Amino acid sequence: MSKFQLLIQQQMNEIIFHPYLVQSLVSLFLFWFITKWFFKPAGNKKSPPSPPKLPIVGNLHQLGSLPHRNLQALAKKHGPLMLLHLGTKPTLVVSSADAAREIMKTHDLIFADRPQSSVTRRLLYDKDVSVSPYGEYWRQLKSICVLQLLSNKRVQSFHSIREEETTLLVKKIRKSSFPVNLSEMFAELTNDVVCISTFGRKFSEGENGKKFLSLLTEFLELLGTISIGNFIPGLSWINRVNGFDARVDEVSKELDEFLEGVIRESTETPKEDKTGANFVDILLEIYQSNSSGVPIDRDSIKAIILDVFAAGTDTTSTVLEWAMTELLRHPSVMKKLQTEVREIVKDKQDITESDLEKMHYLKAVIKETLRFHTPIPLLVPRKARKDVKIMGYDVSAGTTVRGY
Missing domain, CATH: 1.10.630.10 (Cytochrome P450)
Known part of the structure; x- marks a missing residue:
């Protein structure tokens, strides 16, 4: 197991056993239950296959301590394009060369952005080439x-x-x-x-x-x-x-x-x-x-x-x-x-x-x-800049794309 995988397992264990997590999830579940009544699903959009998800956490619980193996098992069941909901973040998981080619070559400009986090912004000055948004800079x-x-x-x-x-x-x-x-x-x-x-x-x-x-x-x-x-x-x-x-x-x-x-x-x-x-x-x-x-x-x-x-x-x-x-x-x-x-x-x-x-x-x-043994088990993600159709499926703007 690589250092990165050990780090993921350590963080997942910390998340699971945090003393305040249960109370927080209960509160968030109530919030989700109330706001769900105001949610209106999109009309004729064809979303990629997606495994059942839980409120609030989405599919996070299905990643486990060895996410690359669990993702492989899920992909065998749902196909090379699979939509997961990691908390509030819709994430498109790509596991075939054809799908990757369509994203990284056919629609490369649409997927040119990287998802950002507060950690990368603080550590990389919000000015580095790896996660800066697509544009002149x-x-x-x-x-x-x-x-x-x-x-x-x-x-x-x-x-x-x-x-x-x-x-x-x-x-x-x-x-x-x-x-x-x-x-x-x-x-x-x-x-x-x-x-x-x-x-x-x-x-x-x-x-x-x-x-x-x-x-x-x-x-x-x-x-x-x-x-x-x-x-x-x-x-x-x-x-x-x-x-x-x-x-x-x-x-x-x-x-x-x-x-x-x-x-x-x-x-x-x-x-x-x-x-x-x-x-x-x-x-x-x-x-x-x-x-x-x-x-x-x-x-x-x-x-x-x-x-x-x-x-x-x-x-x-x-x-x-x-x-x-x-x-x-x-x-x-x-x-x-x-x-x-x-x-x-x-x-x-x-x-x-x-x-x-x-x-x-x-x-x-x-x-x-x-x-x-790729150095990074989950490849550096991308983010859709606008709505796009991939392999016949509709992918919404803001969706994170990961390959493995």
Whole structure:
């Protein structure tokens, strides 16, 4: 079970056993019962298949501690397009390639928005590229990320960083005379690579570095936490009682102070003293030249930096961890992969990225790992911007769309 799944189970248990939850649900049920008399169903709309739901909680109780498995069971019964009601939030669950293609390709602009929550707004400044609403600001930020940060030329410019950090990891494993914790090593590797690419230096050592990594870990946990208030607004007060809101505010404040210090340091360091341009330098140059066409401020820079860490650290280390786990469980695959690596590397001490391009079986192993163990069990959701028809069914504006 991944960290994200454990986090979901922990949060569901906290929701189920909260001492005030029963009284709150009773009150909300009475409120629902009264307002139901004023509800008028839509006339000729054909809604997607939907399992029976309970008042107030909708289908939340059917997710359980392993939501991906329960969703799979429900999809087998109701089909590749299934409408769930998670509290007050209608959610369209997609489980087929044809349905996903219609949503993400045929009607991509209608589903370009991401659902937002108070947590993402506070942690990501309400200005990041991952959840900002579709519009000119989002298009410009996406253009900056695609052309300036994640272009093939830019990614290749950091190949020496990836090769150097991978070589250090292999040497550390070779020198160890005791069993090693690959999970910790993979996490440290991905953090170091992203830190050097983003800030120009590592943060795995030193007091400030350890504090940042601790903040980053908590930041990712908070982003992945399921809050009952997102689904049942009447229960949002639980986050204040159990201290969740206070944690979000504290992590947001400390991360802001850290990133502000990094930006200040980068602006005060002369260019001739820098080893090369990193993400922060590139973003600051765009900010100072005002060349993006939309107002990019310091908060926008911080939000993009956090997007990079959220997308490129824990997800990468999780895939590496699962790949090693599956190789250990399948010795024949491990042996075949070892043979391919040894034939290509031969007598060389270190593996380069040009070597990796020749390792076709390794690529197949990574793809199969991603197929079996996606880093995020429930894919990043989208939201319908207006009413639309998908595979013959009517989907209302504001409906959240999730795939698994």
